[in-house]
Amino acid sequence: MAGDWTEELFIRHGDLYQVLLEGMFPRAEEETRGLARLLAGRGFGTGAAVLDLNCRIGRHAIHLARLGYRVVGVDMSPRYIQRAGQLAIEHGVAGDSEFLVADARKVGEALSGRKFDAVINMFTSLGYYDEETDRSIIRQCLGLVRSGGIFVLETGSRDSISRNFQPFGVFRVDDLLLLHEREFSLETSRMKTVWTFLETIDEGYRLSAEIHLNHRFYCLHELIRLFEEAGWHYRASYRDFEFREPSLDGNRLILVCQSP
Numbered sequence: 001m002a003g004d005w006t007e008e009l010f011i012r013h014g015d016l017y018q019v020l021l022e023g024m025f026p027r028a029e030e031e032t033r034g035l036a037r038l039l040a041g042r043g044f045g046t047g048a049a050v051l052d053l054n055c056r057i058g059r060h061a062i063h064l065a066r067l068g069y070r071v072v073g074v075d076m077s078p079r080y081i082q083r084a085g086q087l088a089i090e091h092g093v094a095g096d097s098e099f100l101v102a103d104a105r106k107v108g109e110a111l112s113g114r115k116f117d118a119v120i121n122m123f124t125s126l127g128y129y130d131e132e133t134d135r136s137i138i139r140q141c142l143g144l145v146r147s148g149g150i151f152v153l154e155t156g157s158r159d160s161i162s163r164n165f166q167p168f169g170v171f172r173v174d175d176l177l178l179l180h181e182r183e184f185s186l187e188t189s190r191m192k193t194v195w196t197f198l199e200t201i202d203e204g205y206r207l208s209a210e211i212h213l214n215h216r217f218y219c220l221h222e223l224i225r226l227f228e229e230a231g232w233h234y235r236a237s238y239r240d241f242e243f244r245e246p247s248l249d250g251n252r253l254i255l256v257c258q259s260p
């Protein structure tokens with residue numbers, strides 16, 4: 001079933017994914033400065049309340065808190081939420097940030113009664129389930145923002161992925177080798193990827209895990225429709241946090257929507 005792989009990758013084998021992405025924490029600082037410029041440009045400067053949906057180890061939430069935002073991060077993986085709490089302490093923002101284990105599919109219930117100025121959803125954290133579930137997640141977020149509040153989505157672009165499709169990929173971080181074997185369906189815009197994690201040992205490699213991802217990628221017009229159907233108003237889109245226009249080759253897509 002779509003989405004089942006998320007528990008395998010982010011919970012059962014969350015340690016492997018964490019090794020892979022731990023190094024991205026410092027890099028998020030610059031991206032977060034761009035994100036803060038975007039938020040401030042829409043009227044949400046220092047002190048605004050931001051929900052980081054699917055925050056992982058809180059790399060954007062913590063940098064936002066360091067800039068003076070009040071942040072709540074939610075993620076389904078207890079390991080990542082625990083690490084986010086540690087990092088918040090290390091960066092001196094434990095008092096301005098809160099990290100909770102919650103399932104995005106029930107985020108309305110998990111944060112019932114809370115209100116935010118903005119929701120951010122970064123690094124391709126939508127599209128893990130079916131389209132109706134994605135719509136439900138962003139509809140629940142609408143109920144969590146004040147009138148005029150915004151949703152900032154940053155995700156992989158379907159246009160660029162299909163134009164620059166790479167069937168294989170190999171990555172290494174320290175002793176961990178990761179192989180990607182990808183298939184992309186033009187009928188469903190879903191990418192099926194087998195992630196094979198291999199640990200380097202004296203005699204060669206040992207298989208640590210094989211996980212089958214199944215991920216929907218959206219074009220810009222599909223995202224606009226999805227958000228509008230969920231009750232948001234589309235406001236702007238960019239290809240990066242320098243706010244350049246989306247393009248067919250830009251592999252990232254940033255969408256800004258606003259609550260009525």
Ligand SMILES: C[S@@+](CC[C@H](N)C(=O)[O-])C[C@H]1O[C@@H](n2cnc3c(N)ncnc32)[C@H](O)[C@@H]1O
Binds near residue numbers: 010
């Ligand atoms: C690609 S990572 C991106 C994390 C983070 N936004 C970043 O930029 O580092 C996706 C995250 O979504 C979380 N996730 C996946 N499905 C979820 C769900 N149903 N509810 C809450 N979190 C979920 C995973 O645990 C993982 O941390």
